[in-house]
Amino acid sequence: MSTKTFYITTPIYYVNDKPHIGHAYTSVAADVLARFKRLDGYKTLFLTGTDEHGQKIARAASDAGISAQDFCNQVSQTFKDLNTHLAICPDDFIRTTEDRHKKAAQALWKRMMDKGFIYKGSYAGWYSVRDEAYYAEDELINGKAPTGADVTWLEEESYFFALSKFQEPLLTFYKTHTNFIKPEGRRNEVIKFVESGLRDLSISRSTFNWGVDVPGDEKHVMYVWVDALTNYITALGFPENTEQLKDLWPTSLHLIGKDILRFHAIYWPAFLMAADLAPPHRIFAHGWWTSEGQKISKSLGNTIDPLELVQEFGQDAVRYFLMREVPFGQDGNFARAAFTQRYNSDLANDLGNLSQRVLSFVQKNANAQVPTAGTFLAVDTDILSKASQMIYALRDHADAIAPHRMLEEIWHLISLSNRYVDEQAPWSLRKTDTDRMNTVLYVLLEVLRSIGLYVQPFLPDASQKLLDMLGVENTHRTFATQCPLTTGQLLPVPQGLFPRLTFPLDPLKA
Numbered sequence: 001m002s003t004k005t006f007y008i009t010t011p012i013y014y015v016n017d018k019p020h021i022g023h024a025y026t027s028v029a030a031d032v033l034a035r036f037k038r039l040d041g042y043k044t045l046f047l048t049g050t051d052e053h054g055q056k057i058a059r060a061a062s063d064a065g066i067s068a069q070d071f072c073n074q075v076s077q078t079f080k081d082l083n084t085h086l087a088i089c090p091d092d093f094i095r096t097t098e099d100r101h102k103k104a105a106q107a108l109w110k111r112m113m114d115k116g117f118i119y120k121g122s123y124a125g126w127y128s129v130r131d132e133a134y135y136a137e138d139e140l141i142n143g144k145a146p147t148g149a150d151v152t153w154l155e156e157e158s159y160f161f162a163l164s165k166f167q168e169p170l171l172t173f174y175k176t177h178t179n180f181i182k183p184e185g186r187r188n189e190v191i192k193f194v195e196s197g198l199r200d201l202s203i204s205r206s207t208f209n210w211g212v213d214v215p216g217d218e219k220h221v222m223y224v225w226v227d228a229l230t231n232y233i234t235a236l237g238f239p240e241n242t243e244q245l246k247d248l249w250p251t252s253l254h255l256i257g258k259d260i261l262r263f264h265a266i267y268w269p270a271f272l273m274a275a276d277l278a279p280p281h282r283i284f285a286h287g288w289w290t291s292e293g294q295k296i297s298k299s300l301g302n303t304i305d306p307l308e309l310v311q312e313f314g315q316d317a318v319r320y321f322l323m324r325e326v327p328f329g330q331d332g333n334f335a336r337a338a339f340t341q342r343y344n345s346d347l348a349n350d351l352g353n354l355s356q357r358v359l360s361f362v363q364k365n366a367n368a369q370v371p372t373a374g375t376f377l378a379v380d381t382d383i384l385s386k387a388s389q390m391i392y393a394l395r396d397h398a399d400a401i402a403p404h405r406m407l408e409e410i411w412h413l414i415s416l417s418n419r420y421v422d423e424q425a426p427w428s429l430r431k432t433d434t435d436r437m438n439t440v441l442y443v444l445l446e447v448l449r450s451i452g453l454y455v456q457p458f459l460p461d462a463s464q465k466l467l468d469m470l471g472v473e474n475t476h477r478t479f480a481t482q483c484p485l486t487t488g489q490l491l492p493v494p495q496g497l498f499p500r501l502t503f504p505l506d507p508l509k510a
């Protein structure tokens with residue numbers, strides 16, 4: 001039984017609109033890390049889902065002319081479909097309209113109330129439905145939220161959370177848990193904000209009812225962020241399943257976009273502290289994508305539909321581009337030209353060619369079998385050990401939430417391998433020294449096997465094809481169960497992994 005655990009989450013996505021590239025981004029990153037950890041022997045829980053309450057969703061449903069629940073059912077399904085199309089495989093998909101979640105949110109509320117951190121009062125201030133966030137007067141810019149969203153004046157009876165009492169405990173927590181918020185720049189932002197003072201937070205609404213009922217006062221529904229953040233412990237079976245919490249909560253990692261950092265790094269740990277629960281282990285905020293250099297927005301009509309990209313380029317290519325193009329944590333730009341360029345150079349040329357040239361050569365010149373290796377030269381042991389030792393660097397990059405670095409490492413090995421093919425020139429050895437040719441081919445097949453293992457989290461489809469073509473048993477595909485290729489094993493006729501794209505793809509879009 002494995003004792004290493006890993007619990008990773010994405011934000012739960014609002015169902016007011018269909019999935020876009022920003023949603024696909026966090027989910028792919030979480031899926032990559034979850035797959036890596038599973039392959040590395042961790043007991044892993046990968047959670048994602050949909051955030052279905054609040055005024056924004058209630059309005060979207062009423063605009064669509066259907067009941068809020070029917071509306072949520074429909075849109076939530078489109079997020080599940082996105083996962084299927086992008087090979088995103090969560091262990092659990094949570095919906096905040098589920099009973100298990102309502103129970104958990106109410107249990108958390110009760111605990112915070114019993115500990116004296118919730119009180120009734122009345123709220124007067126600005127609220128943005130688009131952001132589902134409260135803003136102070138001095139935060140507004142030209143009468144709008146700092147995000148550019150419209151705000152409206154609210155005056156209503158409300159329950160409050162005593163956030164101000166958590167200023168010092170939070171600052172102490174950030175200081176003693178230096179890895180809690182990453183990247184570093186985001187951590188500094190949060191600390192500065194908390195140091196500037198925290199006001200108590202209005203956490204209930206009584207002017208609409210699409211939310212989780214406040215226990216004991218059904219005139220109120222919970223503020224959607226109290227409800228939403230609880231999802232991370234609902235999925236662990238809170239409040240009944242204390243074992244799961246003990247088992248997985250200590251390794252929790254919330255991947256989020258930088259826009260929702262305040263909710264995760266300030267409100268969430270404060271709610272948990274108020275309920276005598278430990279804050280999450282780590283929060284990593286990634287950057288935002290622009291589209292062809294412009295902010296992505298519905299009104300500009302430049303949203304990027306991940307499903308269209310998958311149809312055009314395939315799931316692996318989309319996953320690869322998202323993880324490779326931008327250092328995780330920084331903002332990035334989505335450009336079709338960059339996408340096709342990366343596809344052709346990294347996938348079709350570097351990886352696709354390497355596998356095709358090696359495997360078809362073996363097919364034709366080594367009886368379609370894994371050849372017997374002779375004596376290894378320094379060049380051989382050098383590349384073989386680079387391949388086997390790479391797992392250590394990959395682990396470090398995975399722990400630093402740097403999937404782009406993992407890909408850089410793997411692609412470095414791919415280019416070393418292509419150079420090795422050119423320098424060792426097995427086509428010449430075929431005429432002069434077949435023993436050496438066999439050794440070279442064996443080395444190449446072994447390195448390809450490592451590459452096939454390492455790209456599994458990123459390219460679930462191509463990696464399986466590659467490992468199949470190398471004759472690697474399904475049971476030998478984890479980092480612990482892998483083993484060298486068997487000499488003499490017959491290999492199937494190879495097929496291309498990534499067909500080259502020809503330009504222009506679609507003259508209207510190019």
Ligand code: MSP
Binds near residue numbers: 026228231288290
């Ligand atoms: N429902 C809340 C999260 C609650 S978590 C307890 C929410 N949902 S959202 O659907 O609006 O956003 C989900 C994620 O998408 C956020 O992490 C946000 O950063 C991300 N993105 C939205 N647009 C994006 C880009 N253009 N680029 C990258 N990520 C973006 O917030």
